[in-house]
Amino acid sequence: xxxxxxxxxxxxxxxxxxxxxxxxxxxxxxxxxxxxxxxxxxxxxxxxxxxxxxxxxxxxxxxxxxxxxxxxxxxxxxxxxxxxxxxxxxxxxxxxxxxxxxxxxxxxxxxxxxxxxxxxxxxxxxxxxxxxxxxxxxxxx
Numbered sequence: 001x002x003x004x005x006x007x008x009x010x011x012x013x014x015x016x017x018x019x020x021x022x023x024x025x026x027x028x029x030x031x032x033x034x035x036x037x038x039x040x041x042x043x044x045x046x047x048x049x050x051x052x053x054x055x056x057x058x059x060x061x062x063x064x065x066x067x068x069x070x071x072x073x074x075x076x077x078x079x080x081x082x083x084x085x086x087x088x089x090x091x092x093x094x095x096x097x098x099x100x101x102x103x104x105x106x107x108x109x110x111x112x113x114x115x116x117x118x119x120x121x122x123x124x125x126x127x128x129x130x131x132x133x134x135x136x137x138x139x140x141x
Contacts, residue, residue: 065104066095067135068088068105071112072109072111074112076120078091078092088123089127092104092129096129101131102129104129104131104132107134107135108134
């Protein structure tokens with residue numbers, strides 16, 4: 001009878017703890033933070049263009065614009081896809097789904113002839129898009 005009492009008292013002393021271990025959660029959050037910090041700068045438009053510099057103020061736009069880039073060798077891109085200049089308007093129509101109020105940004109390399117950039121803007125405006133803007137880098141003061 002004494003032995004049963006000793007077994008019961010030892011069972012009462014080994015209660016399970018009901019606390020949550022947050023260490024694995026913190027570890028996962030720190031890893032995700034590092035991953036996002038590394039990948040965030042890579043989420044910009046992928047076409048490398050040497051933009052001219054200006055002191056004009058920045059545009060504030062709502063929604064995602066359509067970005068058209070013209071590289072130094074004359075290659076034309078919509079977002080990150082290279083296209084033929086004859087495909088520019090049909091592709092813009094398809095991307096915009098007929099919405100002519102979308103903002104269209106034109107990024108031209110500083111060494112691209114000015115006439116090519118202007119011709120591209122004129123084509124876009126003639127197709128009915130109302131909000132067409134040029135993109136440039138801000139000059140360091």
